Each structure stands twice: as C-alpha cells, then as structure tokens.
Amino acid sequence: MVYFAKWKIALVVSVCLLGVAFAAPNMLDRKTTDNLPGWLPNQQISLGLDLQGGSHLLLEVEAQTVINERLVSIVDAVRSSLRSERIRYTGLGVKDDAVHVQIKKPEQIDQAYDLVRKIDTGAETVTQGSKISITLTEDAILKAKRSAVEQSIEIVRRRIDETGTKEPNIQRQGDERILIQLPGIDNPEDVKRLLGKTAKMTFHLVNHNVSAEDLMAGRIPPGTLSLPDAENESRNYAVRRKVEVSGDMLIDSQPTFQDSRPVVSFTFNALGGKKFGQVTAKNVNRSLAIVLDGKVISAPNIQGPILGGSGVITGQFSVQEANDLSLLLRAGALPAPLVILEERTVGPGLGADSIAAGKIASIVGLIAVIGFMIVTYGRFGIYADVALMFNIILITAALSLLQATLTLPGIAGIVLTIGMAVDANVLIFERIREELRNGLGPIAAVDSGYKRAIKTIIDANVTTLIAAVLLFEFGSGPVRGFAVTLAIGILTSMFTAIMVTRLQVVLWLRKNKPKKLAL
Template sequence: MLYFQKWKLALVALVVGAGLVFAAPNLMSRDKRDSLPDWWQPLSLGLDLQGGSHLLLELNTGELLKDRLEGVVDVVRGALRAERMRYTGLGVKDEAVVATILGDEAARATARKAVRNVIPNADIDVDAEGKLRISYGEKARAEMLEGALSTTLEIIRKRIDELGTREPSIQRQGANRIVVQLPGVSDPKRAREVIGKTARMTFHLLDGETSVQDALKGRVPPGSMLLEGMDAGAKGQKTYYVVRKKVEVAGEHLVDAQPTFDQSRPVVSFRFDALGGRIFGKVTQENVGRNLAIVLDNKVVSAPNIRGPIMQGSGVITGGFTVQGANDLALVLRSGALPTSITFLEERSVGPSLGADSIKAGMIASLVGLGLVIVFMAAAYGLFGLFADVALIVNMVLLIGGLSGIGATLTLPGIAGIVLTMGMAVDANVLIYERMREEVRNGRSVLSSIEAGFGRAFATIFDANITTLVAGALLYQFGSGPVRGFAVTLSLGILSSMFTAVMVTRLQVYLWARRKRPSVLPLPV
C-alpha cells in the first residue's frame, strides 16, 4: 500500500522552506539586500555577468632570490663574527653568496660549520683556497617560490577583502603567476595600486655625515645608501636622502596601521608588537636629535626628527597624503608586506553591458528550457507529468537557494549548469513513470504499481546520479574558475533533482491517490 511517513513529510516541508528562504533575497531590491545579514544574501554575479576587472600577476623570482641572498649575507656576517673568523669579499655574486675565509684548513672547517648552523637548507662549499660559496639548488628554490606564492596569495586576498570587493576570484596559475578577478570593479587602477604595492616598511637612521650632493655624485659610504623620497620638492623636483643601510626596526613587527588626521592633515598611525615596541623605544632613546627615516618599498616616506624617546611602541607617518592615499597605505601595511614585487602582465576590463547581454541570454535559455520540459512532461505523462513539473519548479528554487546559501558566484558556465540541470531533473521521473507502466502491464493494481515504480526505480536513479556527481567532483577538484562554477551548479542540481523526484513527486502522488482512490493509472499507455 502506498504510504508516506510523517518524518518524510516534515523533511520535505523543512527543505523546501529553507530553499524558499535562501532564494528570497534574489527577488529583493538592491536597497533591501544591503540591509540583510551576511549569511542571507542573493547570488553574486561573476566577472562575465556583471563586468569587472581581470588581472594577471607574476612574481619577480629573480628579485625574490636576490633578496633572500642579501639576507643570507647579513646572517653569514653575524655567524662569522661570532666565531671571530677573518674573511674578506663577502657579498652576492652570480646568484650565490661568496666570501674568502682567511686562515688554515681548521679555520675553513669552522667557517663551514658556523654557516651550516645558521643556513641549513643551502648548498655550502669551501675550497682549498678558502673561497666560500653559498647557493640554493633547484629544490630549495622551488620551496622558496612556493612559500612566496602562498604568502602573496594570502596577502592579496586580505588587501582585496579590505577594498570591499564582493566575491573576488584569486587563484594561482602555473609556478609563479596569480589571476585576480574583481567583479563590479570597472576601474582597476586603485585595485592595481593596492595589490601591487610591496609595502615593505623599515626604519633607518639618516646618515648625517654625508650630504645628498656628494651621494648624487657617487660618493656614498659603504654603510649607507641613496634613496628617493616620495614627496616632491618645492619646485616639483625629486628629493633624496642618504640613509644608513642598517635596519633599526623591521616592518614585520607592525601589528596595526590606521588612517587618521594630525592638524587636519591625513596621516597614518602605526603600532608595533611588544618586541618591536621595545626595539623602537631603544632606538629613539639612543638617537634623540637625529632623523629616523621611514622607508616604504625603497622610498623614504618621511624622515622626522627624534625629539625624545618613544616608549609606547606607536607612531605616526606623515608625507603629504590624500585621504585616499592614507587609507590605502594603512590597508597595505595592515595586510603585511609582499615577499617580493609583482609585475602586471595582463589587465582586462569587462563592461557591464556585456555582462547584461550574457544574463539576458542565460535567462532566455533557462526560460525556454524550462518551458519545453514542462510542456513535454505534461504531454507525455498527463497528470503525473504535471506533478513532475511542480517538482521541477521546486528543484529550481532549491538550486537557487542552495547556491545563495553557500555564497556561490554565478557565472555564465554556471547558468549552463542550471539549464543542463533542468533537462536532467526529470530523468528520475521518467524512470519512475515508465516503471509504473510496466507494472500495470504486468497486471498489478494501481496503488501497487505506484509503490513499485518509486521503490524499484530508486536503485537506477541513485546509480545514474552518483556517476554524474563523481564527474562533478572531478571537475571541481582539477578545474578552476568557471569550470568549478559549472561543477558546483551541476552537483547541487543533481542532489536537488534526486530529492524532488523521490520525495516531492512521491508526496504529490500520495496525496492524489489518497484523495481519489484511483482504479486506473493516469499515465498514457
């Protein structure tokens, strides 16, 4: 006898109700959507539907290796001095750190051991003449690049999130490239500036003994460097500073940066962690009266005079900022410094008109597909075909609600997945109804045929849909971007179609049979 358990009725009501709730924001006006909580939002449109910006970035691997080797120079210098080793010619040459160790074989062995202790993952060689060479092999370089790429992805994601861009797509491409898609951002200039800023901030003392004029003529002392200032001079010419190479306080100790105002001028306030605060306090205490240069990406932002010890571990960066400039600088400082600079290889803007045309075409395809399926099912299966049509509409509601609930981004391939789901959604109903016909032909009663149709067709429905789900999972695992969007839409559509075919259609047939007590199956034979 055909029977529908109460818990199944409650499950259908719960699932359909949840689908309606999560799908509802898609029918609301933009003003109402903005007031909704984050967990209850409509489908976000991808770059190909609402327009936006497409950026292709590449990490400068040569600069990454150079920076790493320059850091090794400082580490090696400290290690050799700690062992009281005599050496000469320490520096970077031919993608390696080189030096000459002075002394006998024991001195060379001691130098090798000291360097190995502080740099364990490098190739270290000391020949019979005392030539020390430290380099990185292919494996070490690959690990270095992998770490830099992961860090860059995370930092770019933080920066874009703070820009307020909804549903950005940030993915790696190949060994050293990153693809960034920003839906709704038609002018990528600000995003490019924020993303591309390395934001490596350090604090150095000015070299008070060397004039800028001497430095411009090439007379720069070994422990100093000539850096350009961010602010132009009184007549618009470039400004320069002679800065000590020694980093007094590293930007890695920075924990917060916020835009604010000082005497009605936009500035950026910053705060160090506990260790950075102690170092900063000691530097300012020991150098009262000197100028401390704030260097950002090898340019001097400002070089204020230290008027007294600053022990609270915070300060202010001034530099003739605009309000937007102060906001952007604070943003990139909060998100952290990129491990190396990046190059923009490609930049494309997708106009909103093209996206509107795609949405229109997708809606037409969806409505035509839905209409044709509804007409076919009604013509082929009569009343039961109408039950399948109701289940199909419920399936669309559940699919849209599910995509909205998980925060998915709808792209053109996603719309293709929805259209495909419409055709596949009635497959299960076709299998069930054809099974019912066979049972009637075999002499069973109407109610027994209906029960057998739902029960015996389930295994076939399950097997067919599981294989499609496996294909969707593989597309998601090995695909990227639009391919993943198609996989998500297809997989959710399969799950919702299985539910509606087995549960929603069965509930309608059960209610009809209970009320009508039919003696003839309303299926064209």
C-alpha cells in the same frame, strides 16, 4: 508507501519554503533588497565578470626578488658570523644566484666553512681553495617561490576586500601568476595602484657618520644603505642595513590627522611594541628612518622612549595617500612585486545579452520538459513538473545563500540540470509501469517502483557529482562556474525528484485510493 512520516513532510515543506524565501530577493532590484530588514533574506545571486562586466587582470609575481632577498640575508649572516670569530675575509657578496666569500688565511678555511654551512638549512656550501660559495637548493627555491605566490594571493585578497569590491575572483594561474576578476569594476586604476605597491615597511636607524658628500661620492661603509627620500628622490639617507623593527609586526594602521595634516597611526603587536620601545629607549636623539618599499617616507628624531607600541607616520600625505598607506599596512606587505601582464575591461552589454540568451534557453528547455512529462506520464508528469519548479527555486536559493558567482557556463549548467532533473522521475515512473504490467496493484506498484529505482538514481547522480567535484577542483574560471551549478543542481534534483514528487504521489494515493493507475 502511503505512509510518509510527519517529520519527512515537515522537512520537505520547510526546505521548499526556505528555498522560496532565499530565492525571492532575486525578483527584486538591488536597492529594494538593501533596504530589507536584516532578519529577512536579502542576498541576490552574484554575477560573474562575463555577465555583469568588469575588469580582468593577470599579474605575475616576481618571485626571484624573494630569492635575492634571502641571499642578501645570508650575506649579512655570513658577515656577522665571520666577524664574531675574527676570521678575515674579502669579496663577500652575491653573484650568479650564489653568495661568495674569500677567506684570507688558509688555516681558517675549515673554521669558516663550519660556521657558514650552519647559516641556512636550505643552502649548499662548497669550498674551492680559499673561496666559499653558498647556493640555495632547488627544493628551497621552489618552496620559496611557491610560498611567495601563495602569500601574494592572500595579501591581494585582503587589499581588494578592503576596497569594498564585491565578489572578486582571485586565483592562482600557473606557477607564478595570479588571475583577478573584478565584476562591476570598469575602472580598475585604484585597484592597480594598491596592487602595484609592495608595502614592505621597515624601521632603520640613520647612520649620522656618513655625510651627504660621502653619499654623493658613493662612499658607503659596510652595513649601511643609501636610500632615496620618498618626497625628493634627489636626496638620500644613509641608514643601517639592520632592520630594527619589521612592518610585519603591525596589527593595525589607520589614517588620522595631526596638527590638521593627514598622518598614519600604527600599532605593533606585543613583540613589535617591545622591540620598538627598546630601540627608541637606546637611541634617544638619533633619527629613525621609516622605509616603505625601499624609500624613506619619514626620518623623525627620537625625542624619548616610545613604550606604548604605537606611533605616527608623518609626511607630505594627501588624505587619499594616507588612506591608501594605512590600507596597505593593514593588509600586509607583498613578499615580492607584482607585474601586470594583461588587463581587459568587459562591458556590461555583453553580459546582458548572455543573460537574455540564457533566459530564453532556460524557458524553452523548461517548456519542452514540462510538455514531455505531461504528455508521457499524465498526472504523475504534473507532479514531476511541480518538483522541477521547486528544483529551479532551490538552485537559485543555494546560489544566493552561498554567494557562489554565476557565470555564463554556470547558466549552461542550470539549463543542463533542467533536462537532467526529471531523469530520476522517469526511472521511477518506468519502473512503476513495469510493476503494473506484472500485475501489481497501484500502491504496491508505486512502492516497488520507488524502492527498486532508488539505487539506480543514487548511482547515476553520485557519479555525476564526482565529475562535478573534479571539474571544480582541477578547473579554473568558466569550468568552475559550470561545476558549481551542476553540483548544486544534482543535489537539489535528487531531493525534489525523490522527496517532493513522492510526497505529492503519497498525498494523492491517500486521498483517492485508486484501483488503477493511468500511467
């Protein structure tokens, strides 16, 4: 027992010193830590929305839009397939969440059915007389909606990260909702503006065969769309329905200036650059419409092939609008629009009161535990109290290093940990007392006490750790905040109770070699 390997001593001392180093920035103000050299620890604990104030947004993903778009793509595929086989049809379109088409010649129904049912593997195709109906399966609908929500969360995270917002909490809530908490943001209008745009950009050829009079009268041929001008919605463009190049092939977008006017430059990936070059090479002197969220933001004339995989979007942009558009294009397009269901702003005053109350609770709990251990176990109680102080330091260091967000329930987890941290020492000390009563000497009693108590300590802490992991996995918001500090507290308390306390006891036994223990 009195032998404590040198590498263990080095480990304990190193962990404690690192804990002090990473916890120390929390004693400084933010301005001072920002000015520290890069090689020094300078991260502070990130406070949650309930502690430092900020904005709370609850969004809903309009996942039905994804289903509608998939049905429209099926319509285009059906039209192309039937025309390629010269099968005459009528009434092709979407109605009641299904694609319907009427085959004119009865002898072509079987051929049409064979063509149509191969278009989408997630759809069911049925015939009723000369009418063919295509509906998406329940499994396909669920997968599409789930994918839309997951993709929306990732895009929202990218957009918010681009704004420089620190420690946003973005998570799924229910089947089609996204919870966003922005600590320190008391005016979320800029964020709402960015989140409110789908930013789905596509490139379409303009159909010059459709006149303005035809558009006004609604005479739009198949395969053509009438889309409004982003600057003047009373003006419409006739564009080909076919997407020549999709915005999801963009790899970069930056605001810049051209002829002293704000513009947005963009760069495609290899495949997008190749397709863009082919389109511009085949359609010189035709207009290419750049469509963003269903509106034409620019329709420049193709002067010649653009083979470099990059281009410039011009328009009546302000500097802020050019910055926002480039940010949206870099982050990617939302698969479906987002609707704000709930918005709340939490003032910093409530968080300050909570922090003050948490400090009082922590100090009172700490004093009570320290006093109890000293009165009950004397010298060994002091050793346990020293380990407890290092335990609190290590919790602070871990929260700072991991940048885990500290919430009000998280403070409750820390206070709970303070009370639980000495449990392991209590078990060990009581076991040592029992061995002393059985007649063992000081060194043998301490050695036996640690060996016999260690299994109980591990069992008790592992089961609590499992509960904390489950709380984090299945909980949300406040529950997760509590689970994080509880789990960190369990790990640090096991280290300090077993290693730090034991090192102090070993050093004292080596130095004094007592013949009796007053425990």
